[in-house]
Amino acid sequence: MNKLTTFPYEHVLVLGLAKSGTAAAKVLLANEINVRVNDGSEVDNEEVVKDLESLGAEVITGSHPIAVLEDISMIVKNPGIPYDHPLIKEAQNRDIPIVTEIELAAQLARGPIIGITGSNGKTTTTSMTAQMLEQSNLPVQVAGNIGTAAVEVAEKTDHEERLLLELSSFQLLGVQMFRPKISAILNIYEAHLDYHKTLENYQQAKCNIFKNQIKEDFLVYNADDPTLVQLVEQANAQLVPFSVTGYQDQGACVSDGFIYFKNESIIKVEDIVLVGEHNLANVLAAVSIAKLSGATNTAIKHVLTTFTGVRHRLQFVANVQERLFYNDSKATNLLATQKALRAFRQPVILLAGGLDRGNGFTPLIPDLTYVKEMILFGETAKKLEELANEAGIPSIMTKDVMEAVDQAFASSVEGDVILLSPACASWDQYRTFEERGDMFIHAVHRLA
Template identity: 35%
Template sequence: MKKGAGFSVRGKRAVVAGAARSGIGAAMLLARRGASVTLSDVREEIEDAGELETAGVTVELGGHTQATFAAADLIVLSPGVPAHQPVIARAREAGIPVIGELELASRWLAGRVIAITGTKGKSTTTTLTGRMLESGGHKVLVGGNIGLALSAQVDESTAETIHVVETSSFQLEGTQTFHPWVAVLLNFSPDHLDRHATVEEYAAAKARIFANQSASDWAVLNADDPGSVALAAHAPSRRLLFSMTAGLADGVVLEGDTIVRRSGENREPLVPLSSVRLIGRHLIADVMAAAAVASIVGVPARAMTATVEGFTGLEHALEPVTEIAGVRFVNDSKATNIEAARRAIESFGTGVVVILGGRYKGGD
């Protein structure tokens, strides 16, 4: 059956909870697909209210009201809205379908999906993967947890499109039929325990990236991270492991100064380490993951290398800022969990002064 066949919202009452980027994308998509849409948010005002109302979306601000949710035929959650909120829990108990924005959008995509998750490194790997595939001549749309919400990509999706999607645990926990052709789990460590009740609940959300895969799909996994490999234990998909330290007979490894894909007796050089312009050895693992995906897609090694040579990293991710009186300043404010911060600090030698802040989300 063609993806999305049989799923229609025409004439249905749809409520979207949360008016951030993903919620707005979902509301606009639902309106274009013929639903009667209400976008609900706890804030008293939102910047996009006028545009939404012009598109036919009813904007309800100041809180999620029981009457609105109880009257819905479908409820779609933005990633930032916890599914255990009382008004949402009561709707689910009443038999009203509740799904996430990622799930909604994926039902209408015509192209294949490469989904990338992990506790750290998602944005770097997603961006680099998208650029490698573009360099290899593929039609690519990058988004999800970065850039455009997946809902905003649906109208551009064709059978030739490859969607490279960064997926968070908040997005994955709201999926039911989401089916990546390639699912990448970079690493796993405790995080977001201010949202997930337990580490096990967080792990279960991450593992949903593999839930609907088949034997013709791929799981790309970090062999140096046993926790992430364990989460894919029951996935029926083919495996492609990558490792910075293990001598894998089959997988993507480091051989001297080159990232190489091994397959039995075959050896394919992919990217020389001399082309990497990123600070921090741990980011080599992200490059390896992107190269692993690109090799599955069939991107030539020269296109991978050219992409890596031109990639100097993302804003706020070990981003060089300036040097004053011999002191180098580096911005790694994207490291919002303990493991990511630890890896960043370990990227430098002695004499490092760390400026930390933010909200504790659990972990040791």
């Protein structure tokens, strides 16, 4: 196991007993640092508490008493805990440094770190990049916002392994010394303002990914995003732009139907399996990171001709009797469904509906050009029926996703796309969007 090399803090408070907090606490304890763990909720899993206590941690759950700050020299905070939390504000008043576990991961990792952030597309880009490196026989470990806690993976890496991290703005807000060899910012849209309070705060959190980079490092960024073009001017790293719309001889771009990286032709765009212009931008980012990491063109081509998307995110499921089924269950809002609809230039049967959040659906109308029928379910079915009527599109009401798939197949002809892109959260009928998407996949496979 790798050890923390330069860690001057003797008494650390781990705030939040989620996956990352538990992993961080165990790493700190393994490095013989005094650890206090505090979680505001009563922890359901007593085994986790007993395990940490047996390793030497002091665990306090059920509330956040100010007393937990006594003798503390650093806080490792769960990314979801906001900075206006009373305990965090008091810690700031006492000048106690506050970081997230990626700061520990950066010290534990022995090989180069690659960090990917952005408002949209992080998981898709991270997954593609990982596969490109693996296909090139370049050792890589994936962690962060994508699933496994970064510290848990970082402490097991060797000098040859790359640590590939998907990073949220919440994680990046606490950066002190974290420095990736390659960083990437895919895009910046207005998001998470309930947490960051202002757009400027959110943007600066994203920019923390390159805060400590130096001229030997690389910053991959979206040159089609005017805000981002301005923000990266403050970076010290070598800038590597990517663009769907314009030629980039210092980065990646689309030209004459091909993907290029630094004037080198990589692959025909028509050979890429992943659909959607937004995914084309993700492809350019992944190609840039992979090439900077030493990936081969053969490996990159293999991935781009086989990668069908991240589960529940415009994921190709199957071709059933020349009907193409796509699972976009993660489209829990209008913007996500708009992007999905823009990915197709052929007849679409749209499956939509779910939790009613009180919003209207009129903004979808310009993107319904190729939609020939709407199959509706859930609380918002009636609202979406009104939208279909307004757009002059036939619609059918069903009870759930399973019935919607059967109805869509019955209505379809060869060449149709059958797309689940609900534009709504799932909680009226399903516990998660994953459960909703899994029902869609099951229904499609049953047809097949």
